Amino acid sequence: MVKAVVAGASGGIGQPLSLLLKACPLVDELALYDVVNTPGVAADLSHISTPATVTGYLPENGEGLKKAFTGADIVVIPAGIPRKPGMTRDDLFKINAGIVKGLIEGIAQHCPKAFVLIISNPVNSTVPIAAEVLKRAGVFDPKKLFGVTTLDVVRAETFVAGITGERTPSKLTIPVIGGHSGQTIVPLFSQAQPAVNIPADKYDALVNRVQFGGDEVVKAKDGAGSATLSMAYAGFRFAEKVLKAASGEKGIVEPSYVYLPGVSGGDTIAKATGNDFFSVPIELGPSGAEKAIDVVSKANEQEKKLLEVAYKDLQGNIQKGIDFVHNPPQN
Ligand SMILES: NC(=O)C1=CN([C@@H]2O[C@H](COP(=O)(O)OP(=O)(O)OC[C@H]3O[C@@H](n4cnc5c(N)ncnc54)[C@H](O)[C@@H]3O)[C@@H](O)[C@H]2O)C=CC1
Ligand SMILES: O=C([O-])CC(=O)C(=O)O
Numbered sequence: 001m002v003k004a005v006v007a008g009a010s011g012g013i014g015q016p017l018s019l020l021l022k023a024c025p026l027v028d029e030l031a032l033y034d035v036v037n038t039p040g041v042a043a044d045l046s047h048i049s050t051p052a053t054v055t056g057y058l059p060e061n062g063e064g065l066k067k068a069f070t071g072a073d074i075v076v077i078p079a080g081i082p083r084k085p086g087m088t089r090d091d092l093f094k095i096n097a098g099i100v101k102g103l104i105e106g107i108a109q110h111c112p113k114a115f116v117l118i119i120s121n122p123v124n125s126t127v128p129i130a131a132e133v134l135k136r137a138g139v140f141d142p143k144k145l146f147g148v149t150t151l152d153v154v155r156a157e158t159f160v161a162g163i164t165g166e167r168t169p170s171k172l173t174i175p176v177i178g179g180h181s182g183q184t185i186v187p188l189f190s191q192a193q194p195a196v197n198i199p200a201d202k203y204d205a206l207v208n209r210v211q212f213g214g215d216e217v218v219k220a221k222d223g224a225g226s227a228t229l230s231m232a233y234a235g236f237r238f239a240e241k242v243l244k245a246a247s248g249e250k251g252i253v254e255p256s257y258v259y260l261p262g263v264s265g266g267d268t269i270a271k272a273t274g275n276d277f278f279s280v281p282i283e284l285g286p287s288g289a290e291k292a293i294d295v296v297s298k299a300n301e302q303e304k305k306l307l308e309v310a311y312k313d314l315q316g317n318i319q320k321g322i323d324f325v326h327n328p329p330q331n
Contacts, residue, residue, distance in 0.1 A: 001028045001029065002026055002027055002028050002029070002073050002074070002243060003027075003028065003029040003030075003031065003071050003072050003073050003074075004021050004027045004029070004030050004031070004052075004072070004073065004074045004075075004076070004239070004243075005030075005031045005032075005033060005068055005069060005072045005074070005075040005076070005111075005114075006018045006021065006030070006031075006032055006033065006075075006076050006077075006078070007033045007034070007068075007075060007076070007077045007078075007079050007103050008033075008034055008077060008078040008079025008080065008119075008120070009032035009033060009034045009038055009041060009056070010032070010034040010036055010037035010038055010040075010041050011034070011078060011079070011228075012082065012225050012226075012228030013078035013119060013228045013231045013232050013235065014032075014034065014041075014078050014079075015041055015232075016228065016229055016232035016233075017076065017078060017231075017232040017235050017236055018030065018032055018041065018045060018054075019045060019048075019232075020232060020233070020236035021052070021076075021236065021239065022045045022048055022050055022052050022054060023048065023050050024050075024052070024236070024240060024243075025050070025051070026240065026243040026244065026247065027052045027243070028051065028052055028053070029052060029053050029055075029071075030045070030052045030053070030054045030055075031054075031055050031056075031057065031067075031068040031069075031072065032045075032054065032055065032056045032057065032068070033056075033057045033064065033065060033068035033069070034058070034079070035058065035059055036058070038056030038057055038058055039056045039058070040056075041056060042054045042055055042056025043056070055067075055068075062106075065103075065106045065110070066106075066109075066110055069106050069107060069109075069110035069111045069114075070110045070111060071111065072107075072110075072111040072114045073111075073114055073115065073246070074114055074115040074116075074117065074239060074242060074243065075103075075107055075111065075114050075115070075116050075117070076117045076119065076148075076235060076239055077100065077103055077116070077117065077118050077119055077120055078119040078120060078231070078235065079096075079099050079100070079103060079120055080092065080095065080096035080099045080100065080120040080121065081095050081096060082121075082225040082226040082228075083121070083214075083218050083225075083226045084218070084223050084225075085218055085219055085222065085223060087218075088181070088182070089121040089122040089123075089124075089180075089181040089182075089214075090122050090125070090181070090317070090320075092121045092122055093122055093125055093320065093324075096120050096121060096122070096126060097125065097126065097129055097321070097324050099120065100118065100120050100126045100129055100130060101129055101133055101324070101325065104116070104129070104130045104133040104134060105133055105137070107134075108133060108134055108137035108139050109137070112134075112137070112139035113139075113141070113144070114144070115144045115146070115242050115246070115288055116130060116144060116145050116146065117146050117148050117235070117238060117239055117242065118130055118145075118146065118147050118148060119148045119231065119235055121180070121181075122180075122181055122317060123147040123148070123149065123179065123180040123181070123257055124147075124179040124180060124181055124184060124257070124277070124314055124317035124318065124321075125317045125318065125320050125321035125324070126147070126321065127145065127146075127147035127257055127258075127259075127277055127321070128277055128317075128318045128321030128322050129321040129322075129324055129325055130145055131145060131259050131277075132321070132322055132325035132326065133325055136325065140262075141262075141288070142258065142259040142261070142262020142263055142289070143262065143263060143287050143288035143289045143290070144287075144288040144289075145258065145259060146238070146242070146256040146257070146258060146282075146288075146289070147180065147256060147257030147258070147277070147279065148234065148235055148238050148256065148257075149176065149179075149180045149185075149255055149256060149257050149279045150234035150235065150237055150238040150254060150255070150256075151180075151213075151214075151227065151230060151231050151234040151235075152176040152180060152185050152187075152210060152213070152255075153174065153175075153176045153234075153254070153255055154170075154230065154233065154234045154237070155209075155210050155213040155230075156172075156174040156176050156187045156189075156210045157169040157170055157172045157174055159206060159209050159210060159213075160172055160174060160189065160192065160196055160198070160206070163196075163198060163199075163202055163206065164196050164197070172192055172193070172194070172196065173192065173193040174187060174188070174189065174191075174192045174196075175187075175188045175191050175192075175255060175280070175281050175295045176188070176210065176255055176279070177255060177278070177279050177280050177281075177295060177296065177307075178278065178279055178307070178310040178314065179257060179277075179278070179279060179310065179313070179314045179317065180257060180279070181214075181313075181317070182211055182212060182313070183211060183306070183309045183310060183313055184310045184313045184314050184317070185210060185211045185310070186303065186306045186307055186310050187206075187207060187210045187211075188295055188298075188299055188303055189203075189206070190298075190299070190300045190302075190303060191295055191298060191299075203302070207306065213227075214226060214227060217230070237254075238254055238256065241254050241284055242284060242288070244284075245284030245285050245286065245288075246284075246285075246286055246288075247286075248286060250285075251283075252283070252284045252285075253281050253282065253283050253284070253293065254281065254282060254284065255279050255280060255281045255282065256279055256282045256289070257277060257278065257279040258277070258278075258279070258280075258282060258289050258292065259276055259277055260275075260276055260277070260278055260280075260292055261276055263282070263289045263290075263291065263292045264290060264291045264292065265291050265292045265293065265294065266280075266292035268294065269292055269294055269296055272296055272297065273296060273307070273311055274311050274315065275311060275314050275315060275318060276318065277314070277318050278314070280292050280293055280294070280295055280296065281293040281295060
């Protein structure tokens with residue numbers, strides 16, 4: 001029996017993500033948690049004729065969170081505010097850091113063995129926050145904590161296919177590594193499978209589009225939020241891979257932002273990049289992140305320049321998350 005939880009289930013990402021999980025045959029029980037509207041979203045989804053049972057919970061002074069999280073095998077977290085035009089993901093830290101911290105404390109207490117998939121921005125900082133909270137509670141398993149960067153991979157597939165003419169973009173495997181904001185996002189087109197030929201005069205614009213694809217959506221939505229539907233697709237794609245690997249399927253690899261020193265093969269990459277939290281292709285298995293795959297050392301000269309910028313930006317984002325847990329802001 002697999003129990004999946006969506007925390008932030010009533011939101012722009014949460015609702016379509018919950019729909020995809022309700023339709024997924026790997027899920028037996030789906031618990032929806034949010035500070036608003038979950039009874040309605042759960043009632044709506046529960047009429048869909050797929051096997052998963054659906055329940056919805058509001059906080060109820062901690063009782064709702066306890067009921068939602070207890071027994072969970074996987075918790076996906078899209079809780080928190082999205083960007084408006086003119087904001088960076090880091091501008092979301094002030095509000096979302098506290099939201100993520102609270103939810104992770106709930107996970108530490110009620111389902112410490114669950115896979116935890118963090119979507120809430122800024123991912124570069126919210127994942128270190130989660131790691132520190134879990135460490136403090138004595139239940140941190142680095143193989144089970146994932147920052148979801150799949151949307152960057154999905155965008156890279158789509159934008160590259162737009163140039164090469166590939167009709168099924170998801171047939172491309174393109175490592176997108178680093179973090180999840182602006183210049184911390186580094187696509188490695190030189191390691192695409194099958195190989196792709198990006199004309200030199202299109203390279204810079206393509207890299208920029210992958211790095212700032214989120215801004216494209218924020219601008220187009222004009223104050224109504226950021227990517228939700230493409231994120232629900234990407235979040236589900238990653239969650240499904242984690243669940244398939246957990247059930248024994250072999251050979252599943254997808255990039256994710258993880259605590260590298262805790263994952264086999266990750267230590268060398270952490271040392272090379274100067275960052276303990278970093279996204280690289282991860283081989284998934286029954287225990288979660290089984291192996292970090294070193295694509296960094298194979299980057300070409302152009303990509304190495306992009307990586308240098310990413311390393312520096314990421315260090316600040318990671319430290320900000322760690323500090324938030326150990327020296328919380330006084331007010
Ligand atoms: N990792 C990625 O690639 C992406 C991340 N995001 C991020 O995902 C987050 C959510 O985005 P949207 O769904 O568009 O926002 P939204 O505002 O539509 O939904 C967020 C939901 O979180 C809920 N929420 C707030 N505090 C909560 C708490 N303490 N516990 C449970 N639920 C709580 C809200 O009630 C709301 O229903 C944002 O931080 C956004 O920046 C968005 C797109 C891509
Ligand atoms: O841009 C945003 O704020 C939302 C996000 O992370 C993305 O779409 O990649």
